[in-house]
Amino acid sequence: MPVQRQSSIPLVIGVTFLLSAVAVFITAYAGQPTDALVVDSLNRDLGLIPNGSEQQVRFSIANAYTVPVEITQLIGHCTCASVRVSKKTIRPGESAVLTTTISYAGSTGRLVREIEAIYIVKDEMQARSLTFSIEANVFEPEKSLEGEQVK
Secondary structure, three states, rough: OOOOOOOOOHHHHHHHHHHHHHHHHHHOOOOOOOOOOOEOOEEEEEEEEEOEEEEEEEEEEEEEEOOOOEEEEEEEEOEEEEEHHHHHHHHEEOEEEEEEEEOOOOOOOOEEEEEEEEEEEEOOOEEEEEEEEEEEEEEEOOOOOOOEEEO
């Protein structure tokens, strides 16, 4: 009884189609920015902080895109926070430091403060944002009989 051979034509057509689809995908996305900005952390917990103190917090921001990123706006979501960035334009592979100074005066308990960085990736028309969160347990320092604060 003769052995029937199956045609390899469907396999060749299937592999050719798959390779063509991969080539189209790679061509369509060549030169597109990679993932995003990379940060060391979006959240910081400062632990116990005495009421009336001022704390400075730093976040590192690295550009993992293949094009420059421009920080267009920095927003402290309360009047107790000021924020600045070490450089407004971050080139591919470079980093910047976002520094915020928060005044913990007049409030006690668990407090969360948010800082927002608005940025634009070069050649895109849409703004993006990163939101950083800083948490602290603010306590009222005890006072001695003479009225001086006890640390």
